[in-house]
Amino acid sequence: MDEYILIFRHEDGNKIASPEQMQIWMNQTMEWIGGISAKGKFVSGIGLPFEGSKVVWSHGVVTDGPFGEIKETIGGYITVKADSFDEAVEFAKGCPVLQGEGNSVEVRKIDKHG
Amino acid sequence: MQEPALIPHLFRTEYRKVIAVLCKRFGFDQIEIAEDIASDTFLSAALNWGIQGIPENPVAWLYTVAKNKAKNYLQRKATFTNKVLPESSMQANTITQPDYEIDLxxxxxxxxxxxxxxxxxxxxxxxxxxxxxxxxxxxxxxxxxxxxxxxxxxxxxxxxxxxxxxxxxxxxxxxxxxxxxxxxxxxxxxxxxxxxxxxxxxxxxxxxxxxxxxxxxxxxxxxxxxxxxxxxxKPPVNALLSLMCFHASRFAARIDKNGEYVLYDDQDTSLWDPDLISKGAYYLHLSASGDQLTKYHLEAAIAYWNTQKGDTPEKWENILQLYNRLLQIEYSPMAALNRTFALSKANSKQEAIIEAEKLQLSNNHFYFTLLGELYTGIDNRKAKQHFEKALHLAKTITDKQTIQKKINRLG
Incomplete structure (x- = not known):
């Protein structure tokens, strides 16, 4: 069984959500992860609060980021175990982040040799 | 599962704190940015807590994230300013490191x-x-x-x-x-x-x-x-708080199971909140200092008497006098009507009818409701006519229901 990383990409643009809506998203995220865990396929997850971030460029240039320059930001990721790419994609389809217009979840296989 | 409404709860208690501090720091010029940062903090929480679970101290988490977001913003703004105004960046070395900390x-x-x-x-x-x-x-x-x-x-x-x-x-x-x-x-x-x-x-x-x-x-x-x-x-602040405590004490009693208003006379006094009544009395006491008599003082005193259920002559005489003074400070049709009602209780319905007919608030449904009340038992035919006028003028369903009940009582 391979491991996959599911990366949440958020379209930038502050859409004002009500606290109730935020609560729903949080619960849906918990349920989504709970569902993957129930199959014994959840490995780990990290949320990135977009704070204190820097971007390091070639030639040692460091900027505050990733704001302004790029339209989308990475909100977090989870890693899962899956029997196939298709299964990993099925997991990704359930991600509540996708309810946001323009948001996406990138699915990448983790290379595990060595 | 988790507490179902944690985020709305925290939003209600913490958003206003974060926004006040950020607004104070940024100024009204950047109030939208302060709002964005505060809202964004909660969005981050929804996502992060969804993935990693709710932190041990959610409020501290929110403050840390809000601080960092604000700091980022201030730093970016400073960088931008320095790019636009290169000469000022020349002096930057001599200026002490700017403070981007947010005090929460x-x-x-x-x-x-x-x-x-x-x-x-x-x-x-x-x-x-x-x-x-x-x-x-x-x-x-x-x-x-x-x-x-x-x-x-x-x-x-x-x-x-x-x-x-x-x-x-x-x-x-x-x-x-x-x-x-x-x-x-x-x-x-x-x-x-x-x-x-x-x-x-x-x-x-x-x-x-x-x-x-x-x-x-x-x-x-x-x-x-x-x-x-x-x-x-200050005394007026205490008076206003007292007034609100007295009113709030009747919350449970003034609306029934069906969401309909329960008139004062019909309220179940066991539903009045004794805690709020005593708080009201406490602040009323504190308000009685200084030489300023505001409408809040008078309204709080009236509200105090209204927490005394019985129909004593002392009560209505006091309420009448308080309304008389209130009207001198600030006239309002409602106060004029309430004063007339107090007059009917303190003196007589006949006297109040004479006073009421002088008011001529002919587009106010409360006016005709009052006239209806005053004529009830004296001239029920006239009472009914007034109630019907009130019914015609009333705009909300609740008001219409209340008036209809009064008509029905006339039989």
Whole structure:
């Protein structure tokens, strides 16, 4: 069984959500992860609060980021175990982040040799 | 599972603190950015807590994230300024490292909230906008809730808030507690807004019972903040808080299971909240110092007598005198009608009818309801005519139901 990383990409643009809506998203995220865990396929997850971030460029240039320059930001990721790419994609389809217009979840296989 | 409404709860208690501190720090020029940072913090929480679970101390988590977001913003802004104005960056070496820290200590949160209260309730801002801004920024209400409270839609509220913020900027309203010589005047307009906020909840025609009660509680909370601060703890503030405590004590009794208003005379007194009544008395006592007699003092005293259920001559004589003085300070049709009702109780219905007919408030349904009341038992035919006029003029279903009940009682 391979491991996959599911990366949440958020379209930038502050859409004002009500606290109730935020609560729903949080619960849906918990349920989504709970569902993957129930199959014994959840490995780990990290949320990135977009704070204190820097971007390091070639030639040692460091900027505050990733704001302004790029339209989308990475909100977090989870890693899962899956029997196939298709299964990993099925997991990704359930991600509540996708309810946001323009948001996406990138699915990448983790290379595990060595 | 987790507490189902953690985020709305935290939003209600923490959003207003973060926004007050950030606004104070950034100024009204950047109020939208302060709002974005505060909202964004909660969005981050929803996502992160969804993935990693709820942290041990959610409030501390929110503060840390809000601080970092604000710091990022300030740093970026400084970088931008330096790029645009390269000569100033030349001097940067000699200037001490700028401070990007955001102070979210309880003391600064409290100070910032009070200062915001004075800024938002500035006389230059139209009252409707003051209430909208207060609900959004001082109370952390969502746009939807505000729209619900005003029985309008989100677009209208957004437009109203937008214009109000423009006004704050145009007028260059400072975020500070006014100087001692200006304090009493400015405090008066803060109290007016708090009073309107409370009335909005207490008399609102919105069907959302929970929301209405929350409006009242928020008004009381803001007033309590003023009482807690040594600069703003003045007699009128105590009087207003007392008044609101007395009114709020009847919350449970004044609306029945079906959401219908229960008239004062029909209220189940066991549902009155004795805690709030004694708090009301406590603040009324504290308000009785200094030489200022405000309408809040008089209304609080009237409200006190209304917590005494029995129909004693002493009670109605006192209420009558209080209304007489209230009308001298500030005339309002409602006060005039209530004064006439008190007159009927203190003296006689006949005397009150003579006074009532002088008022000529012929487009006010409460006026005809009062006349109906006064004629009941004296001339039921006339009573019915007045009630029917009232029924015709009444706009809300609740008012119509109340009047219809009175007609039915006449038989």
């Amino acid at each position: 200590s309880p003391q600064n949160i409290n100070d910032s909230q009070l200062q915001m209260m004075f800024a938002i309730c500035h006389p230059a801002i139209p009252p409707e906008a003051q209430i909208g801004l207060s609900l959004r920024i001082l109370c952390g209400f969502g746009i939807e809730e505000i729209a619900d409270a005003f029985l309008t839609n989100k677009e209208t509220i957004n437009k109203r808030l937008f214009r109000a913020k423009e006004k704050l900027r145009e007028e260059k309203i400072p975020i500070e507690i006014p100087a001692p010589e200006a304090l009493d005047n400015r405090l008066a307009s803060v109290l007016t807004t708090i009073y309107l906020l409370f009335s909005e909840g207490y008399y609102s025609i919105s069907n959302n019972k929970v929301l209405r009660k929350e409006l009242c509680m928020e008004a009381m909370r803001l007033c309590y903040m003023l009482v807690e601060n040594k600069h703003t703890n």
